Amino acid sequence: MAIAVRQPSILPANDRKQPIRSSSGLVEAGLADAAALPMLERVAASFAVSVTDQMAGLIDPTDPHDPVARQFVPTGDELVTTPGELDDPIGDGPYSPVKGIVHRYHDRVLLKAVNVCPVYCRFCFRREMVGPGSETLDGAELDAAIAYIAAHDEVWEVILTGGDPLILSPRRLADIVTRLDAIPHVGIVRFHTRVPVVDPDRVTPELVAALKGRRVTSWLMLHANHWRELNDTARAAIARLVDAGIPLLSQTVLLKGVNDDVETLTRTFRALVQARVKPHYLHQGDLAKGTGHFRTTIQRGRALMKALRGDVSGLCQPTYVLDIPGGHGKVPLTADYLAPDGDGGWTVTDPRGGRHAYSEEVE
Numbered sequence: 001m002a003i004a005v006r007q008p009s010i011l012p013a014n015d016r017k018q019p020i021r022s023s024s025g026l027v028e029a030g031l032a033d034a035a036a037l038p039m040l041e042r043v044a045a046s047f048a049v050s051v052t053d054q055m056a057g058l059i060d061p062t063d064p065h066d067p068v069a070r071q072f073v074p075t076g077d078e079l080v081t082t083p084g085e086l087d088d089p090i091g092d093g094p095y096s097p098v099k100g101i102v103h104r105y106h107d108r109v110l111l112k113a114v115n116v117c118p119v120y121c122r123f124c125f126r127r128e129m130v131g132p133g134s135e136t137l138d139g140a141e142l143d144a145a146i147a148y149i150a151a152h153d154e155v156w157e158v159i160l161t162g163g164d165p166l167i168l169s170p171r172r173l174a175d176i177v178t179r180l181d182a183i184p185h186v187g188i189v190r191f192h193t194r195v196p197v198v199d200p201d202r203v204t205p206e207l208v209a210a211l212k213g214r215r216v217t218s219w220l221m222l223h224a225n226h227w228r229e230l231n232d233t234a235r236a237a238i239a240r241l242v243d244a245g246i247p248l249l250s251q252t253v254l255l256k257g258v259n260d261d262v263e264t265l266t267r268t269f270r271a272l273v274q275a276r277v278k279p280h281y282l283h284q285g286d287l288a289k290g291t292g293h294f295r296t297t298i299q300r301g302r303a304l305m306k307a308l309r310g311d312v313s314g315l316c317q318p319t320y321v322l323d324i325p326g327g328h329g330k331v332p333l334t335a336d337y338l339a340p341d342g343d344g345g346w347t348v349t350d351p352r353g354g355r356h357a358y359s360e361e362v363e
């Protein structure tokens with residue numbers, strides 16, 4: 001299979017190709033059949049569409065199962081909603097005291113400064129909230145969100161998410177980071193983003209500098225789902241961040257037909273580690289509307305994690321998690337390896353299924 005690979009580069013903003021944002025654009029680019037136009041229009045009426053040049057360049061249009069196309073090119077399956085699917089599957093709404101803030105956990109808040117993304121993932125958990133028209137917090141709304149953080153001294157970590165915060169200009173990012181830096185109880189600013197893989201030319205030296213405060217520590221959580229996303233250009237963007245001293249973690253969504261097999265997950269997590277990104281979360285697909293065709297069973301996810309545990313380096317082991325619908329938080333789903341033996345000790349199961357007695361021997 002021929003995959004387009006471009007040399008690492010940082011293109012000036014004016015030289016970057018605009019993303020494909022229309023159904024007709026998908027057809028013109030050879031990413032969808034003309035016969036599919038009516039269906040594409042129906043999907044696009046409900047859920048935003050955008051495919052960056054970087055992602056379009058990775059798609060093999062002759063492969064009907066291309067894992068990159070499956071993530072970004074709409075299909076008619078999105079028009080099917082199951083009874084349990086929700087507008088707000090992880091329950092942001094009930095935990096939003098002011099616009100742009102989600103305060104679900106005691107010591108951290110989400111700051112959703114922007115609700116647009118360079119790409120729109122077909123499985124997005126916030127697909128009812130992101131897209132053109134949602135745009136950014138205005139000046140007064142951002143002031144109110146930052147005032148909320150300043151007034152809550154239990155908030156140690158601020159997670160910029162959205163939307164994709166790295167779509168903001170370096171000037172606006174630097175302004176937000178500087179304002180958070182001035183709040184003494186904020187110790188960590190974390191950015192959740194797909195930009196280094198889906199639009200790596202945005203990761204300019206100016207943008208990297210804007211992410212770093214004078215006092216706070218900045219972390220970056222990269223969303224990547226398949227090793228094919230990590231080509232030379234993406235790895236060069238990641239290197240610019242890591243070389244600047246910003247630690248990177250990753251989150252991956254378990255997606256049927258994209259990465260729900262041991263070989264793909266292994267190769268993806270190894271590619272991340274080799275790029276100096278520690279795999280942190282593997283997410284069970286959220287109950288977002290029109291995404292049932294992407295979800296695997298939890299039983300399947302646990303079996304995949306068990307297979308990885310046996311044969312793949314510990315560096316490549318994320319935690320498999322579920323965001324409980326309704327906003328009740330994130331919990332690990334990984335299989336138990338430990339059970340009481342009924343006699344004060346434990347039975348431990350090894351990665352290959354062998355069972356072993358274990359006594360804690362505590363004095």
Ligand code: SF4
Binds near residue numbers: 119121124162
């Ligand atoms: S980048 Fe994140 S917020 Fe944006 S569409 Fe993809 S999953 Fe949703």
